[in-house]
Structures are given as structure tokens and as C-alpha cells.
Amino acid sequence: MIKILKKVCNLAKDSGHFIMDFYLHKERIKVYYKPDNTPVTNVDYKVNNIIKNSLFSINPHIPIISEEESYNTKLHYKCSRYWLVDPLDGTKEFLNNNGDFTVNISLIENGIPILGVIYAPFFKVLYYSLYNTAWKEEDNINREIQVSNSIIPLVVVSRSHFDEKINSFLKNLKDYTINKMGSSLKFCYIAEGKAQIYPRFGNTNTWDTAAGEAILIAAGGIVKTWKGDNLNYQLSSSFLNSGFCASVL
Known part of the structure; x- marks a missing residue:
């Protein structure tokens, strides 16, 4: 699983670099609207394809569920394991130029997220976890992270x-x-x-x-x-x- 985690981390970072290329060249972004009137862009769809193809190459037998596609869950409902993806979380933030957008990839097993990877390309920060351990990568330094209480939360x-x-x-x-x-x-x-x-x-x-x-x-x-x-x-x-x-x- 550690090898898979590393591949997914690299995939999230590669996807983030792709997103930033559009972020820095706004004229290439095309905006559409979903039935609920939330925005979606050509970048969402392009990154979705990148992630899908890469996850399929990691393991072609694990189904992939993404925000940017429609599914007949009856085909997969008995699957004990599947990928759950948001290729560009925070599309509004992406369009508003504030940097608070991420690439989200998780692996679900028996209804529980056992692996999580989040990359924030604007900040060049990666968060990732496997089972009971979580890490943060920033400036090529990886460290384990833990929650912390505060008197004033x-x-x-x-x-x-x-x-x-x-x-x-x-x-x-x-x-x-x-x-x-x-x-x-x-x-x-x-x-x-x-x-x-x-x-x-x-x-x-x-x-x-x-x-x-x-x-x-x-x-x-x-x-x-x-x-x-x-x-x-x-x-x-x-x-x-x-x-x-x-x-x-």
C-alpha cells in the first residue's frame, strides 16, 4: 500500500501542476454550469481524465468514482473497494483566484476512507494519509502531522x-x-x-x-x-x- 500511496501522491502533484498552468493562463479556461448552477470548467474535466487514466494503470480492477461523471451504482454497489475523486475541489476558489483549491483522491474500503491524498497546487503543499498515519509535504520536507487542541480554538x-x-x-x-x-x-x-x-x-x-x-x-x-x-x-x-x-x- 505504501507504493500505491506514493504513486497517488505523485499523481495529485502532477494534476496540480496541470491545474496551475491554466490558473496562470486564464484565457484558456472555459466555464460551464451544472444543473444546480455550480460552475465547472474544462480544467475539471481534463484533470479528471488524467487522474482516471493513472488510477486505472495503478490497478485496473478498482472502480473509480469521480465528481465529474455520472454512474449507475448498481454496477458497483457490491465492490468493497473503490477510488473516490474530486479532480478540482474548490472550482469557485480557482475561478476567484484565491488559491484555496485542491486535488482530492481517496481510496474507500468497506465504506471507510483508508487512504487520502490532498494537494494544494497554489501553495505547493501535499497532505496524505494511510490508515492511522498522516503526513504533510512542503518544500520537499515530509513530516508526520497530528491534531492539536487550543484554549481558543x-x-x-x-x-x-x-x-x-x-x-x-x-x-x-x-x-x-x-x-x-x-x-x-x-x-x-x-x-x-x-x-x-x-x-x-x-x-x-x-x-x-x-x-x-x-x-x-x-x-x-x-x-x-x-x-x-x-x-x-x-x-x-x-x-x-x-x-x-x-x-x-
């Missing part, structure tokens, strides 16, 4: 989903600082001890959370729905989970 929230429910949640905290940011980097900030809480209300797609959850749990954190359940990564027709709270234990 840093709460990370989404720029795109800041609403009254978030405000109500924050009012129940005595002391806190807050950082609004995009993509799965919120999970990573908790995993490396920079932040302590990430509240999210409303439904989330499985590809938005799987890699981040794998990394955070491997670093000693926890992700639970507001009812106290685990997020569900068993293959289903909707690929949806309810809201959750990610935090240190």
Missing part, C-alpha cells in the same frame, strides 16, 4: 456556505477565532494542528469529504454528522451525506 468555515446555522453554532462557543477558506483544506488545517473545528451544515457530496476525512482521522481527529453518526461512503445513488462537524477529539 480556530474555527474554519466555508466561504461559500457561511449562513445563519454557522452563526448560531459560533454563538454557542465562548471564545474562538475564525478563518473562512475553501475546499478540503479545512480538514487539513485541523489535521496539522492549525485549526480545531470545522462545522458544516447542509448536505455534502462524498468526494468533497473522503480524502479530508481520511487525513484528519489518521491525524487523530474525528468527523461526525450532527446526529453523531459516521459519514457514509457505501456506494449509493445520491453520493450525499448530511452536514457534519470535523474536529479534534
Whole structure:
């Protein structure tokens, strides 16, 4: 599995370099809109193909589920293992030039994310995990990461989903600082001890959370729905989970 992890890390970085080439040449980006009115670009689709082809070469027998494609889950629902991919998490951030976008790749086994890789190409930072260990690579230095408590917790929230429910949640905290940011980097900030809480209300797609959850749990954190359940990564027709709270234990 370590060899597979290294290949996926390299794949995420290669995909990130491809994304940055478009980021630096905006005239090459084409924007479309999905039925829910969220943006998607030609970059999302191109990176999706790169990742799919590479994962297939790693193991042609493991199904690949990606945000940018449609699936008949009845063909795969008995699979105990599959790849779950978000080729460009934070498309809005990518288009808004703020750097908070990532490449997310995770391996799901029996409904649990056992491997997670997140690369933030703008910041040139890689987060990755396998089972119960998580790491961060920056400036060619790899180090193991762990969650960390704080007397005054840093709460990370989404720029795109800041609403009254978030405000109500924050009012129940005595002391806190807050950082609004995009993509799965919120999970990573908790995993490396920079932040302590990430509240999210409303439904989330499985590809938005799987890699981040794998990394955070491997670093000693926890992700639970507001009812106290685990997020569900068993293959289903909707690929949806309810809201959750990610935090240190």
C-alpha cells in the first residue's frame, strides 16, 4: 500500500501542476454550469481524465468514482473497494483566484476512507494519509502531522456556505477565532494542528469529504454528522451525506 500511496501522491502533484498552468493562463479556461448552477470548467474535466487514466494503470480492477461523471451504482454497489475523486475541489476558489483549491483522491474500503491524498497546487503543499498515519509535504520536507487542541480554538468555515446555522453554532462557543477558506483544506488545517473545528451544515457530496476525512482521522481527529453518526461512503445513488462537524477529539 505504501507504493500505491506514493504513486497517488505523485499523481495529485502532477494534476496540480496541470491545474496551475491554466490558473496562470486564464484565457484558456472555459466555464460551464451544472444543473444546480455550480460552475465547472474544462480544467475539471481534463484533470479528471488524467487522474482516471493513472488510477486505472495503478490497478485496473478498482472502480473509480469521480465528481465529474455520472454512474449507475448498481454496477458497483457490491465492490468493497473503490477510488473516490474530486479532480478540482474548490472550482469557485480557482475561478476567484484565491488559491484555496485542491486535488482530492481517496481510496474507500468497506465504506471507510483508508487512504487520502490532498494537494494544494497554489501553495505547493501535499497532505496524505494511510490508515492511522498522516503526513504533510512542503518544500520537499515530509513530516508526520497530528491534531492539536487550543484554549481558543480556530474555527474554519466555508466561504461559500457561511449562513445563519454557522452563526448560531459560533454563538454557542465562548471564545474562538475564525478563518473562512475553501475546499478540503479545512480538514487539513485541523489535521496539522492549525485549526480545531470545522462545522458544516447542509448536505455534502462524498468526494468533497473522503480524502479530508481520511487525513484528519489518521491525524487523530474525528468527523461526525450532527446526529453523531459516521459519514457514509457505501456506494449509493445520491453520493450525499448530511452536514457534519470535523474536529479534534
